[in-house]
Amino acid sequence: MDSTQQGGTHEEQRYGEYVAVRRHGHVAELVLDRPKAMNAVSTAMAASVAEATAALAADRTARVVVLTSSHERAFCVGADLRERNGWSDAELARQRPHARAAYTGVLELPMPTVAAVHGFALGGGYELALSCDLIVADPTAVVGLPEVSVGVIPGGGGTQLLPRRVGAARAAELVFTARRVPAAEALELGMVDFLAAEGQDRAEALALAHRIAANSPVGLRAAKRALRLGHGMDLRSGLEVEDAAWRTVAFSGDRHEGVAAFNDKRTPEWPGE
DSSP states (O other): OOOEEEETTEEEEEETTTEEEEEETTEEEEEEOOGGGTTOBOHHHHHHHHHHHHHHHTOTTOOEEEEEESOSSEEEOOBOHHHHTTOOHHHHHHHHHHHHHHHHHHHTOSSOEEEEEOBEEETHHHHHHHTSSEEEEOTTOEEEOOGGGGTOOOOSSHHHHHHHHHOHHHHHHHHHHOOOEEHHHHHHHTSSSEEOOTTOHHHHHHHHHHHHHTSOHHHHHHHHHHHHHHTTSOHHHHHHHHHHHHHHHHTSHHHHHHHHHHHHTSOOOOOOO
16 A cells, blocks of 8 residues: 555555555545556456445445546456466466455445446446445446356356346346446446436436435445345345444434434534544
């Protein structure tokens, strides 16, 4: 991890050569920053994403994370196939934990996450977006999981996360055909959640993140935990997950402040505990 820099009015922290984290108050922007390779995920970049997400997960001041790209024409084109070309089976096996750590790092962030997608978001690039809770795209976005066209399968969570968004049969069609889906259809299918004006995906995602971050950080993390853990359970089990999450906020400082602020007709000042 490199030393903290001050860029404009926003603090920036570098994680290796290809990842940056910029702070916008309680919103953290996780920037994929390998523009010369259209943010293809190399071993080094994967390690940096894993390091950055581990730091963010431990940061109690970060209420929302927005995943963005520094490349003008692509969010992320997926795994770095040039790096992998010529690898032995043993080399590929050794790289696998690094790749998994990157995708899992985004997926397991305890606070709400928003992806800002434009241009190509394919394979592992779309899986990084899928690992977020919400996806904002602009009309240039093209998303998809084309891995079977190069002899592998989606290995960054795609086979599990896409069906949870679009349903099992639609996910099967998208994975088996390896087709690329333009932004308008992606919105219709539920592959993305919001369609911003061209070039405004980052701005819209940050605005959404700030609206989310105005709420209780304890409540946000507990709600995300209940949503994630309860998904796919039977109703009774899911309600038990919800009850456990409720108990973590019911006696918190945030709950006391929220009730007091409501009654005082003022904006809450969340203690975050």
